[in-house]
Amino acid sequence: MKSLGIGLIGTGFMGKCHALAYRSARAVFGDVPEARLEVLCDVPGDKASAFADQFGFARATDDWMDLVADPKVDIVCITTPNKVHKEMALAALEAGKHVHLEKPMALTMEDARILLAAADKTGARTIVGYNYLHNPAIGHARKLIEDGAIGRIVHFRGMVDEDYQADPELAWTWRATKADAGLGTLGDLGCHLISLATALVGPVESLMAETRTVHETRPMGEGSDERRPVENEDIASALLTFENGVHGVISTSRSAWGRKSYIAFEVHGTEGMITFDQERMNELRLYQNRGPVSEQGFKTLLTGPAHPPYGQFVPAAGHQLGFNDLKIIEAHTFLKAIAEGREAVPSFKEALHFEAVIHAIAEAGETGRRVTLK
Template identity: 75%
Template structure:
């Protein structure tokens, strides 16, 4: 396979990120088929044509079904609002296409399960857009844990905060509707934290949680206010399948926070700490040596932390958010070439969705919930 055809649905934040990543992946890594940017879909058709020219796609359409049916398209990238994910993904899988889907998978856990089942029986491969998992700092944290650098893991603590919904006068939008967005902070950003906890510690077995809607109404054009139907803040106490305990909290109303993903993995012999706002650093504490000299060591990512060196040959120059999507695309293309499952595929992402929906269910009932229980 020398080339592979790409179809992109959506041109927002993540649509542009996908276009940049598929355009760069061959130059960065070299060991994958060259992506052909074939078809871009957006509405109206004038906008589709404009962005096809900007992003470098050969053609444009305002009908996503035409994109999926196009024989030149091998991979369908879905970067649309959450409500559209299920129908588009199922149609692409039924057409034998590979599917690159942005998170969350769907509005409901039932829809996500249907999508995972369809993917399991489909010819095409799948991957979900959890690009933080591909940060060399986080993959190195996993290697440190596996090597016993902090002893036996006993606790995971994680926070993910942003302030894009902190202003009470921010106008009402589709993000406030369960029918359009599904869950709020959990579905938009909390699932990222769950994916990281899963990568470092393992699957979650059960949890007890609470949620809060900070701004219960938002202003609408023309006057008045409409209710917000989903959560601004969610927190949960976790029990992982391996017995490790954890704490996670997510907020979209945390003033001053800009993609703040921070976690600590505590072990019997040390601790690993990370902060996404300093995404090229990892902090390691080990209970070794002279007590008077103990402290956190800052590990600055560089070529010694693959695949950092594919982007730049010198430490300290740093990777960025869009680079993580290039690594994610590389993982997907290698999986397709090698005939294996990509990570994280729809089955992996289903667990992340089961966790966030368990958080919502526990918050509603006030009881501990077993993750994945139907």
């Protein structure tokens, strides 16, 4: 198999996650091309050099255009702040590179559509960083639904909450502006929940919503008297109607004290229910209305080798996978799709729907009207 060169832009939380994932994908799965860590980009240059050495990249640069133009780079991984996603992804596509882009695709739906059109034009492969979709527990939930384990699906209920913006005295950052971050909790957290809802139930047809900014201003630094406005939403709630007629309720907050990575959902069927909580990401709970009523109840399914691709990591149940393992599965998905000449999931095409939903929620929250997705 022909090896593939990786160019990574950004060395923060997700940048490190990408580096670990591409270093590990072939070791874990064995059926994909070698991923060569070729170029790492960050600013300033000495920071890029230090992280290139730590992560194992062949060279470093402080110019992302230099990385995109490098003939040794086949895949460009973009893990930068949201406002530069469009520019970087477009340049990479135009240079003939495959693109692994962290969500959101872009700040606006117009820009996201431009990215999809560019990917379609060049024929490059794309994937967007919705790594929760790659959890073996989620894959098994989808299989249970497809197999009719809980009957006909009638309702989806979901929440995604964190507390990283709960403190009103937390300093103002770029995440508070529409020009730099775009949407707030919807673009950072809500899109993950929509990706799961879509994978399990199907595309969203229309919705109604409310959005709120909990902390309208934030200080410019610790102890500072200067405060700047928060332009995007801290919380959002929506009533969804899926294309297949299923109803749904979702909420998201980045100001929920005590929540760390709370992505929880319930899928209600005519014969039972499936529930999940990302903070207990190796467990799935299943209720089926079968057998004597006195013996009915939820059972906990602990993921193991019977839930692919868990067994590629650990040969026994109960040993647990983690967040970074999901990114390894995501990197493997992309490497395999490139090697086989097919689209990865979720590509720009699938991810565009996730973003269309969160932007529709923002619109409905502003107008108070039901929004139908186009």
